Amino acid sequence: MLLKGRTAVISGAASRRGIGRATAELFAEHGARVAIFDLDAAAARDAAATLAPVEQGDHIGIRCDVADRQSCVAAAEEAAHAFGAINILINNAGITQPVKTLDISSADWERIVGVNMTGVLYLSQAIIPNMRQHGGGSIACMSSVSAQRGGGIFGGPHYSAAKAGVLGLAKAMAREFGPEGIRVNSVTPGLIQTDITGDKLTPEMRTDILKGIPLSRLGEARDVANIYLFLASDLSAYVTGAVMDVNGGMLIH
Numbered sequence: 001m002l003l004k005g006r007t008a009v010i011s012g013a014a015s016r017r018g019i020g021r022a023t024a025e026l027f028a029e030h031g032a033r034v035a036i037f038d039l040d041a042a043a044a045r046d047a048a049a050t051l052a053p054v055e056q057g058d059h060i061g062i063r064c065d066v067a068d069r070q071s072c073v074a075a076a077e078e079a080a081h082a083f084g085a086i087n088i089l090i091n092n093a094g095i096t097q098p099v100k101t102l103d104i105s106s107a108d109w110e111r112i113v114g115v116n117m118t119g120v121l122y123l124s125q126a127i128i129p130n131m132r133q134h135g136g137g138s139i140a141c142m143s144s145v146s147a148q149r150g151g152g153i154f155g156g157p158h159y160s161a162a163k164a165g166v167l168g169l170a171k172a173m174a175r176e177f178g179p180e181g182i183r184v185n186s187v188t189p190g191l192i193q194t195d196i197t198g199d200k201l202t203p204e205m206r207t208d209i210l211k212g213i214p215l216s217r218l219g220e221a222r223d224v225a226n227i228y229l230f231l232a233s234d235l236s237a238y239v240t241g242a243v244m245d246v247n248g249g250m251l252i253h
């Protein structure tokens, strides 16, 4: 039990096969009381209801659009009201779109950057005052191998830009809030089998991608959840501003 007695907010954790959901399940198994923040309140509540019970109280599901500052503030207040201290924040929510540079519209740019990067800022801003008040915490932010290698897997250049922005934001927050006991790290997964790619990942693309992965398989949601667990727990007590690759060796650098 690595998170016994802790509380965690996880964004983008309602979708059934997603990384956030797998993380919520793992954190509950390790004793954390979890708040699932997602776009659809009912889906978030349903997901929370499936998690393993913990002694601190019921898991909760709350509607939150991470790209909307006010929505983040309202959801954070609701979680703080239920939990008191929020010990862990997993900035996991994200969306993608496979388009090329010249095809990115202003609306596409706003949407992809808004959820993937601005969402990390807004939700962190909403939760950090609570962590400060309670003497510290751990924040992990979802980036992508796409940020490190300039895409080429699935998301477009706007996705790569947003996920690269997350790395800079997380490192700057790590520097700013380290003295207050708040650690901030990032994860950079390769291709993980979830529903984010919809039906756009063809068998040919999959075969091509597999050729470039030394561990010869695509990632599972649990592979990333395990890294989030490490970053959320005291196992990583002296780790901040770090970037954790979870990519099967797709990018070795």
Ligand code: NAD
Pocket: 011, 012, 013, 014, 015, 016, 017, 018, 019, 020, 037, 038, 039, 040, 064, 065, 066, 067, 092, 093, 094, 095, 096, 115, 119, 142, 143, 144, 145, 188, 189, 190, 191, 192, 193, 194, 195, 196
């Ligand atoms: P997913 O589609 O299963 O999960 C994404 C979740 O985010 C969903 O529950 C969705 O409802 C939620 N969400 C979307 N927009 C939101 C918003 N504005 N506010 C709150 N919640 C919102 O996909 P996933 O693959 O589990 O993706 C999780 C994260 O991992 C994303 O940030 C994604 O960019 C990142 N990522 C995924 C992969 C991959 O290969 N699957 C690789 C690298 C990074």
